[in-house]
Amino acid sequence: SAVISQKPSRDICQRGTSLTIQCQVDSQVTMMFWYRQQPGQSLTLIATANQGSEATYESGFVIDKFPISRPNLTFSTLTVSNMSPEDSSIYLCSVEPRLARAKTQYFGPGTRLLVL
Amino acid sequence: KNQVEQSPQSLIILEGKNCTLQCNYTVSPFSNLRWYKQDTGRGPVSLTIMTFSENTKSNGRYTATLDADTKQSSLHITASQLSDSASYICVVSAETGRRALTFGSGTRLQVQP
Numbered sequence: 001s002a003v004i005s006q007k008p009s010r011d012i013c014q015r016g017t018s019l020t021i022q023c024q025v026d027s028q029v030t031m032m033f034w035y036r037q038q039p040g041q042s043l044t045l046i047a048t049a050n051q052g053s054e055a056t057y058e059s060g061f062v063i064d065k066f067p068i069s070r071p072n073l074t075f076s077t078l079t080v081s082n083m084s085p086e087d088s089s090i091y092l093c094s095v096e097p098r099l100a101r102a103k104t105q106y107f108g109p110g111t112r113l114l115v116l
Numbered sequence: 117k118n119q120v121e122q123s124p125q126s127l128i129i130l131e132g133k134n135c136t137l138q139c140n141y142t143v144s145p146f147s148n149l150r151w152y153k154q155d156t157g158r159g160p161v162s163l164t165i166m167t168f169s170e171n172t173k174s175n176g177r178y179t180a181t182l183d184a185d186t187k188q189s190s191l192h193i194t195a196s197q198l199s200d201s202a203s204y205i206c207v208v209s210a211e212t213g214r215r216a217l218t219f220g221s222g223t224r225l226q227v228q229p
Contacts, residue, residue, distance in 0.1 A: 107152075
């Protein structure tokens, strides 16, 4: 398994500002994923972050809005840029451990973001 | 298009009762199916994971079944407790190079005393 922590756990931000969310894992992982979960909805994949390469973004998400860093095998950040109230969501980091069987993914506790 | 549908959307049961949640999927090629429990304001936590050859798997009071022929899965909760109140999400993984996961919209379960 993998233990994942996220910072901050929650934040209230003003529109037009940016917030960087950190994801720390207790072991080295190849694949890290960032998800968004809007109120009452299920999870939507934003991007996949691999160490040493640019993140791969899903349809509807762009790097200018959600820049991602992956400096090493245990850490990643997601920035929500130029925020609007529509960005109010829970943002979740997920990892797939290197030795995971059957493509097991583990999720962080999430960052609850409210944009006013 | 890969899809995962869950039913019911929401469910209220009394403490101590059993319940069954349903999941139908059209994901192909199928790799595995997992059930997650998500408490309000928290990240999902894995309950079970099943591959093509497995048709039942238990985790304490949680028992998941998989029928790969009909592409259906169920999660049965026995002797429910107040702490079972959460959203239960069915997630199906496709056997592709990008490790694609398709998430169901979840069933919100409320256990009342």
